[in-house]
Amino acid sequence: MIKSICCIGAGYVGGPTMAVIALKNPHIKVTVVDVNQERINAWNSENLEALPVYEPGLAEIVAQTRNVNLFFSTNVNLAIHEAEMIFISVNTPTKTYGIGKGMAADLKYIELCARQIASVATTNKIVVEKSTLPVRTASTIKSILKQSQNNVQFEILSNPEFLAEGTAIVDLLNPDRVLIGGDYHTQEGKNAIAALTDIYKNWVAADKIITTNIWSSELSKLTANAFLAQRISSINAMSAICEATEANIDEVAFAIGKDTRIGDKFLKASVGFGGSCFQKDILNLVYIAKTFGLNEVADYWEQVIVMNNYQKSRFARKIVQKMFNTVSGKKIVMLGWAFKKDTNDSRESAAIDIANYLIEEQAELHIYDPKVTQQQILTDLEKATNQTTNQLQQQIKIYNQTTNIFQQAHAVIIVTEWDEFKNLDYATIKTQMQQPAFIFDGRNILNPTEITQQGFQYFGIGK
Numbered sequence: 090m091i092k093s094i095c096c097i098g099a100g101y102v103g104g105p106t107m108a109v110i111a112l113k114n115p116h117i118k119v120t121v122v123d124v125n126q127e128r129i130n131a132w133n134s135e136n137l138e139a140l141p142v143y144e145p146g147l148a149e150i151v152a153q154t155r156n157v158n159l160f161f162s163t164n165v166n167l168a169i170h171e172a173e174m175i176f177i178s179v180n181t182p183t184k185t186y187g188i189g190k191g192m193a194a195d196l197k198y199i200e201l202c203a204r205q206i207a208s209v210a211t212t213n214k215i216v217v218e219k220s221t222l223p224v225r226t227a228s229t230i231k232s233i234l235k236q237s238q239n240n241v242q243f244e245i246l247s248n249p250e251f252l253a254e255g256t257a258i259v260d261l262l263n264p265d266r267v268l269i270g271g272d273y274h275t276q277e278g279k280n281a282i283a284a285l286t287d288i289y290k291n292w293v294a295a296d297k298i299i300t301t302n303i304w305s306s307e308l309s310k311l312t313a314n315a316f317l318a319q320r321i322s323s324i325n326a327m328s329a330i331c332e333a334t335e336a337n338i339d340e341v342a343f344a345i346g347k348d349t350r351i352g353d354k355f356l357k358a359s360v361g362f363g364g365s366c367f368q369k370d371i372l373n374l375v376y377i378a379k380t381f382g383l384n385e386v387a388d389y390w391e392q393v394i395v396m397n398n399y400q401k402s403r404f405a406r407k408i409v410q411k412m413f414n415t416v417s418g419k420k421i422v423m424l425g426w427a428f429k430k431d432t433n434d435s436r437e438s439a440a441i442d443i444a445n446y447l448i449e450e451q452a453e454l455h456i457y458d459p460k461v462t463q464q465q466i467l468t469d470l471e472k473a474t475n476q477t478t479n480q481l482q483q484q485i486k487i488y489n490q491t492t493n494i495f496q497q498a499h500a501v502i503i504v505t506e507w508d509e510f511k512n513l514d515y516a517t518i519k520t521q522m523q524q525p526a527f528i529f530d531g532r533n534i535l536n537p538t539e540i541t542q543q544g545f546q547y548f549g550i551g552k
């Protein structure tokens with residue numbers, strides 16, 4: 090039975106996943122390590138509001154397990170040395186250089202981990218891929234680990250994470266399935282699969298724990314994300330048709346969702362999907378397909394991204410067009426920056442592209458998000474616009490509450506579906522704004538009839 094686990098990478102995946110494993114396996118010592126000292130300090134912070142990842146329910150679990158059987162440290166070597174099982178949970182961004190630039194997954198962090206494990210390990214280890222990886226990455230990891238001079242055996246497993254941000258703890262506590270890919274033809278492979286299965290069995294029903302070969306497991310993760318993203322692009326494509334025809338996308342989604350073959354989840358038309366996974370994983374899939382000469386397959390999946398980019402720019406263009414073809418010098422309030430509600434993560438958020446577009450159109454942006462820090466918003470904008478903070482501050486202002494944000498605004502645009510935006514006092518807001526007062530609801534969270542009755546010019550998605 091496993092008694093000691095190490096997880097390399099204390100990010101959005103590693104942190105919450107290990108917190109839940111520690112909670113459900115009090116007999117296992119779980120150490121989460123990261124090269125980023127600041128991040129580890131934040132995980133160890135007395136103030137639970139300061140954890141580097143915001144997820145509903147996470148702080149409570151960390152409070153219960155931290156320094157009991159859950160530890161956060163920068164001592165990567167010691168944690169590798171002590172562990173019987175090592176999860177690799179480091180980032181795998183899209184490559185920004187060389188072959189596969191803008192498409193392939195950059196595996197340099199994975200390779201560094203594998204090299205470090207090979208040089209430090211003096212006892213047998215089970216190495217678990219948690220990060221989403223291209224198919225056959227396990228063989229790269231294996232060939233690096235084989236170089237170890239310390240005469241130790243490594244078994245590699247793939248155990249992709251299906252949690253969604255904002256609901257990470259619920260997803261981890263009640264997963265639809267747990268997928269474990271491994272070499273089930275050898276006894277060592279079977280033992281490794283059994284060791285990981287035992288950890289999950291402490292809270293997940295046995296029939297939800299699926300075993301496949303390692304390549305199927307790696308590909309299933311990419312496939313799941315590609316299918317999910319495809320559904321959003323499909324409904325967003327229909328939202329454009331709705332706007333042209335007076336059909337209503339929410340009604341269409343409801344009607345088709347009643348077909349049990351289609352199902353009602355992931356049919357919410359929006360400003361476009363964001364997040365660290367969908368775009369990266371689809372680009373990765375496209376790259377893999379091209380590598381195998383499967384160009385039609387590559388083109389098919391690439392359209393999901395093309396449609397998503399179209400949806401973001403369509404929304405931004407509509408704002409300008411409806412506001413009499415100019416937003417120059419106009420005050421626009423942006424509600425939301427995170428890529429979805431209940432997270433402080435803004436990676437690939439539609440908000441970034443929309444803000445960039447409006448800044449180019451010389452709008453004055455007043456931005457508020459309940460969880461994303463001012464610093465993060467500035468960093469995102471510096472990268473997107475190629476402007477310095479000083480330059481940006483001529484055109485943007487970031488708030489940590491909504492008091493006073495609406496004074497003299499020409500328009501409000503809702504980019505993230507935070508619950509608090511549903512319950513704002515829009516009647517009062519209207520009186521504070523310039524007239525006509527516009528609302529562009531990029532998440533369809535407001536009631537168009539009520540908002541219009543209050544005197545707003547209301548524009549949702551697909552209506």
Ligand code: UDX
Nearest residue numbers: 250251252253254355356357359362363364366428429
């Ligand atoms: C996704 C997968 O859901 C998860 O299984 C995987 O492990 C990681 O990638 P995540 O990116 O955290 O999770 O969030 P998700 O809920 O999938 O949302 C992604 C984006 O799609 C968000 O910007 C969200 O607002 C958008 N979305 C989602 C829609 O626009 N409409 C929908 O109906 C659903």
Ligand code: ADP
Nearest residue numbers: 098099100101102103123124125179180198201
């Ligand atoms: P994810 O959303 O996949 O969890 P994050 O970027 O939030 O991605 O987290 C990945 C973490 O992995 C980062 O905190 C990064 O510092 C860490 N990391 C990357 N490479 C290494 C490494 N070789 N050793 C330890 N930590 C690493």
